[in-house]
């Protein structure tokens with residue numbers, strides 16, 4: 641590909657990543673998360689802040705796509721992406737004046753943008769997910785020692801679960817096995833795009849060990865959120881009234897305990913990013 645074409649390919653991938661972040665934020669209603677109706681379990685965020693943060697990350701995704709284009713997945717690529725991703729986090733904190741709007745999303749979408757660019761003309765989402773996992777599994781030798789433990793590190797130690805890091809290293813199993821199948825099968829069943837996205841979010845909430853929920857609510861809260869989300873998802877395939885009742889129960893539970901499924905939100909944005917190209921209609 642000519643240099644000019646690489647640049648326009650990178651711009652189009654960055655636009656798609658920013659679009660996915662914006663679509664996730666705007667999806668309404670969502671339990672505990674910032675949406676167009678409320679700020680969910682958050683006091684320091686709003687939809688406007690989420691949209692500004694997403695837009696500020698355009699250059700980050702574009703740079704990742706440029707350096708990753710047709711790049712062999714190796715430690716050099718891992719470290720190039722990590723450097724740009726860390727700079728993206730700094731941009732986010734500058735634009736939001738210190739609020740964590742998209743840390744987990746930069747991680748997931750950064751890796752997927754890199755993997756998608758490395759694949760060039762090959763758009764198969766299974767291949768992109770696998771490749772993102774390979775890239776994430778190389779050591780990042782320049783990772784600065786954190787001054788203090790992250791929320792994810794604290795709960796992973798306390799509850800013996802895996803988090804954002806391992807999800808990526810394993811090739812994003814929750815995108816592959818939960819979000820994309822829910823999104824694509826709801827679309828195939830003729831549901832509205834909004835309902836398909838909500839079902840994908842619920843499928844994630846029912847299964848992901850979300851370190852955001854664990855940090856704020858502990859393991860009993862995570863178990864309850866998973867159970868309520870699973871029962872909501874089941875009702876989504878039945879009567880509207882039953883679904884609404886169950887959805888309200890889940891939303892109220894999250895709001896009253898300040899629980900926000902930020903990890904599931906990130907994985908939904910990542911599934912939307914991939915779902916644009918997944919025209920296979922393949923059963924998963």
Ligand SMILES: CC(C)(COP(=O)(O)OP(=O)(O)OC[C@H]1O[C@@H](n2cnc3c(N)ncnc32)[C@H](O)[C@@H]1O)[C@@H](O)C(=O)NCCC(=O)NCCS
Nearest residue numbers: 722725744747750790791792803804807849850851902903
């Ligand atoms: C891996 C990251 C997210 C740090 O993870 P850690 O668990 O220590 O951080 P923290 O608790 O602050 O945030 C994790 C975020 O991940 C999301 N998340 C939570 N649980 C999960 C889960 N089970 N699966 C996926 N995402 C999750 C949430 O949004 C959460 O806020 C990342 O910031 C990182 O290490 N970046 C280094 C720079 C880099 O290598 N970038 C490359 C790609 S751009």
Ligand SMILES: Nc1ncnc2c1ncn2[C@@H]1O[C@H](COP(=O)(O)OP(=O)(O)OP(=O)(O)O)[C@@H](O)[C@H]1O
Nearest residue numbers: 665673674740741742743744745791852902905906
């Ligand atoms: N619509 C959304 N609403 C809220 N969070 C979201 C949304 N979409 C994605 N997220 C993810 O949620 C994470 C923020 O969650 P949270 O506020 O729990 O993190 P924190 O600031 O690290 O934790 P705490 O506020 O408990 O100290 C971000 O990293 C972001 O990627």
